Amino acid sequence: MKDTRKNTRSIFGLLGITAVFATAGCVDTEIQGVIIEDDIEDPNLMVAFVRGINSELHDNMRDFSGVWWFAGSATDDFNNDGTSSSGEEILEYRNYRDRPGDFPWEQLHEAAWSGYYGVHITTRVFEAEGIAAHPLTARAWLVSGWAERMLGELFCESVYNYGPGAGALIGPTDQYDPSRTVDTDSIMRRSLNAMQNALAVAEATVAAGAPTPDGDARIFDPVKLMYAAHGGIAQAAMLMGDWDLAVQHAAQVPDDFILYSHSDPEVEDNGWFDVSFQNDDFTLWNTPVHRVFHDDPRVPWVKCGDWSSDTLRTTHGPRGQIRDTGRCDFAAGYGGEFRAESNSMPLYSSLKSETEGLLVRPGGETGEDADFPMVRGTEMLLIRAEKALLDGNLAQFANLVNQERAVYGMDPIETPTTAGALEYPNAEDDAWSILDRERYTIMHLEGRRLADMRRWQHPYIAESHAINPRVESENGASRVVYCMPIADIECDANGDFTCPGVGG
Secondary structure, X not given: OOOOOOOOOOOEOOOOOOOEEOOOOOOOEEOOOOEOHHHHOOHHHHHHHHHHXXXXXXXXXXXXXXXXXXXXXXXXXXXXXXXXXXXXXOOXXXXXXXXXXXXXXXXXXXXXXXXXXXXXXXXXXXXXXXXXXXXXXXXXXXXXXXXXXXHHHHEOEEOOOOOOOOOOOOOOOOOOOOOOOEEHHHHHHHHHHHHHHHHHHHHHHHHOOOOOHHHOHHHHOHHHHHHHHHHHHHHHHHHHOOHHHHHHHHOOOOOOOEEEEOOOOOOXXXXXXXXXXXXXXXXXXXXXXXXXXXXXXXXXXXXXXXXXXXHHOOOOOXXXXXXXXXXXXXXXXXXXXXXXXXXXXXXXXXXXXXXXXXXXOOOOOOOOOOOEEEEEHHHHHHHHHHXXXXXXXXXXXXXXXXXXXXXXXXXXXXXXXXXXXXXXXXXXXXHHHHHHHXXXXXXXXXXXXXXXXXXXXXXXXXXXXXXOHHHHHHHOOOOOOOOEOOOHHHHHHOOOOOOOOOOO
């Protein structure tokens, strides 16, 4: 694969739905609708071009084995039964004794590269039109920033040979080197850089009174892009430990704000919806959603199946001991599954769906084309609350948590008497436990949980807890693993790179 510094006349035009473009060691590129830059540099094509870039990002979430699947399988987000091909890559649990074969490593790099390429093209096109800043450029920057953030949240390290200067932001004095890895902090610096650029462009478009391209306020509204960039800066800064910067930008996002990686219902769907209702590859049985937070409206769920007797509620059993509740049949718009985990656990399925910031409650419509939130004002309130907790200000912590809960119409909490500590299962009896609950519930099934567990050294992983007793009995106690190793595709395709060991 060519260094992007030299590949300034690339044929990889992204129009609508675009390249399947590999990672740092590209081995396969499939182009649909190849357009050279001389042709694509047309202002009339830019909306479709950036929609294609947005699809590259959304691919990371919608796929069966997307970011949410790998993060959720490694945490307490859901109970992975270990029977799918992706489950095999995770080695039946969260051990990661082998590498993931490819996804989402390739797709995250592809989305980031697509965004950077989009910035390159849109900037050149609109500057030729006398436009100094444009919402489409801001959205392209956001895509790269989000992709980088997800890469850093999921993987232990990365390898780069794309983006601004091909190796920019690896370190203050480093040169691009395809033979070595960069750590999570370096990945987050790239995310932060992209988000800061997105903010500068979005603010300029707002100041200029720029219209929303194609009238699509969902993903192109300049004001929403500005708030999203503030939120993206806060997310990356928090993960870097720069709390002052995180709080500064989190405070700029309205409490009820939300911006998505939107899907196209004709070509894209929602992976967790398909896996939950159309298959039996995971269940919420025995997770905090079922055991601890079962009455929290932010994590709605339904019992598609249930134990046939009370004596079986905490054990596995043959299929005859699990009954069909009839709540997830074809008439209800679902796939009719009611058993999970090799037919020995009841299928408890999530009803969570995001539609313009509203959670769909049980009985509501949960669509296959549901969108994934990327930045929400309630997360920003919890970032500020966590800083207050770190500062020992429990009153401010409670006030910010209550602002977050108010967005969902929930009762306020009382000021906790102590900061306490994280525990598993969650006792919800001190400030750290409350923060853990709030972040878990508002971002459930969104691929964010592993990063929280990593930065907190969460006891669920540190103490080797398990929610799937069969998997643990068959594979032994889990390893303490807070992030994923570099994928096989990098090891195979990048001739300059020697993959580090994984076993243990």
